[in-house]
Amino acid sequence: MQEGLFPKINPHLWGDVVISTETAGREAREAGITPSERFQFLLIHGLLHLIGYDHEVSRSEARRMESKTREIMARIIADKKEESRMQIPRLAVNVDHVATVRQARMINEPDPVIAAGIAELAGAEGIIVHLREDRRHIQDRDLLVLKETVKSKLNLEMAAAEEIIRMALKVRPHLVTLVPEKRQELTTEGGLDVRRQQQALKETIKRLHKGGMAVSLFVDADPEQIRAAKEAGADIIELHTGHYAEAKNEKKAWQLLERIKTGAQLGSQLGLKISAGHGLNYLNIKRFQGLEEIEEYSIGHSIIARALYVGLDQAVREMVALVEQLY
Numbered sequence: 001m002q003e004g005l006f007p008k009i010n011p012h013l014w015g016d017v018v019i020s021t022e023t024a025g026r027e028a029r030e031a032g033i034t035p036s037e038r039f040q041f042l043l044i045h046g047l048l049h050l051i052g053y054d055h056e057v058s059r060s061e062a063r064r065m066e067s068k069t070r071e072i073m074a075r076i077i078a079d080k081k082e083e084s085r086m087q088i089p090r091l092a093v094n095v096d097h098v099a100t101v102r103q104a105r106m107i108n109e110p111d112p113v114i115a116a117g118i119a120e121l122a123g124a125e126g127i128i129v130h131l132r133e134d135r136r137h138i139q140d141r142d143l144l145v146l147k148e149t150v151k152s153k154l155n156l157e158m159a160a161a162e163e164i165i166r167m168a169l170k171v172r173p174h175l176v177t178l179v180p181e182k183r184q185e186l187t188t189e190g191g192l193d194v195r196r197q198q199q200a201l202k203e204t205i206k207r208l209h210k211g212g213m214a215v216s217l218f219v220d221a222d223p224e225q226i227r228a229a230k231e232a233g234a235d236i237i238e239l240h241t242g243h244y245a246e247a248k249n250e251k252k253a254w255q256l257l258e259r260i261k262t263g264a265q266l267g268s269q270l271g272l273k274i275s276a277g278h279g280l281n282y283l284n285i286k287r288f289q290g291l292e293e294i295e296e297y298s299i300g301h302s303i304i305a306r307a308l309y310v311g312l313d314q315a316v317r318e319m320v321a322l323v324e325q326l327y
């Protein structure tokens with residue numbers, strides 16, 4: 001670039017790095033890594049040459065260059081992991097109840113995988129499925145296929161049960177939300193009692209982190225539980241909005257909302273990301289206006305129910321618009 005017709009196009013040019021993609025691809029295959037990992041290594045190697053490192057000068061210089069390369073690679077990997085762990089969407093759509101309709105006949109439609117695709121095209125920034133131990137709606141196959149097809153963020157809701165933890169470690173969704181689960185319940189009834197099972201949750205969170213997943217804990221807006229979630233190592237808390245959604249009158253609803261707000265502020269001060277969900281619909285979501293600490297809403301039943309009348313695309317678009325208005 002310092003030769004030819006425009007040699008002075010950039011007087012500060014240090015040089016250029018040329019990487020043979022064919023060679024990088026071959027070396028990646030030989031080393032059992034991805035082509036982009038090898039490419040990244042070669043790019044760092046080239047840039048280090050440009051700033052004066054040269055492994056050909058001496059053995060000690062070669063070691064210095066190698067250790068600098070490793071240091072930079074490790075930093076990039078850590079940054080990327082942290083970035084992807086910490087990103088959470090505004091509206092994540094739970095498609096469990098598409099599977100509920102399918103399981104009513106035990107056939108293969110409607111398919112939650114197709115529903116997830118439609119929801120994403122309509123603006124959902126995340127897809128949630130709850131793989132229950134009793135497999136009443138979402139099946140293992142759904143999770144496996146969604147892992148391949150979801151383009152936004154896949155959030156696996158699950159009980160901290162060994163069988164399901166192993167499934168999560170195998171599939172590795174972007175995010176795992178741990179919820180309490182009882183066989184007889186119609187849907188998740190309350191938040192986790194994190195304080196009571198803190199040690200076990202800590203272990204589970206550690207395992208899931210090792211698998212590269214961010215972990216959210218579904219809790220009531222109770223300061224004690226929120227602090228326990230932080231201590232257990234959670235990245236995110238999902239505040240339970242079910243009691244608010246079921247409030248019998250306006251006064252009670254506002255009281256419960258105030259509690260959620262205080263919980264969100266506390267969680268945020270503790271350095272947790274905050275999401276909220278359960279029982280939210282096209283009307284009761286509006287009161288969340290201005291609760292900036294809440295970064296994500298996790299909504300399922302009301303969207304799928306509305307989809308029966310207006311279609312899933314429109315039902316999701318309407319909710320996306322409502323959620324956007326909250327900020």
Ligand code: PXP
Nearest residue numbers: 188218277278279298299300301
């Ligand atoms: N968040 C959690 C933790 C849940 O268990 C559920 C229900 O599966 C939801 C959010 C979504 O609730 P709903 O279907 O009432 O919108």
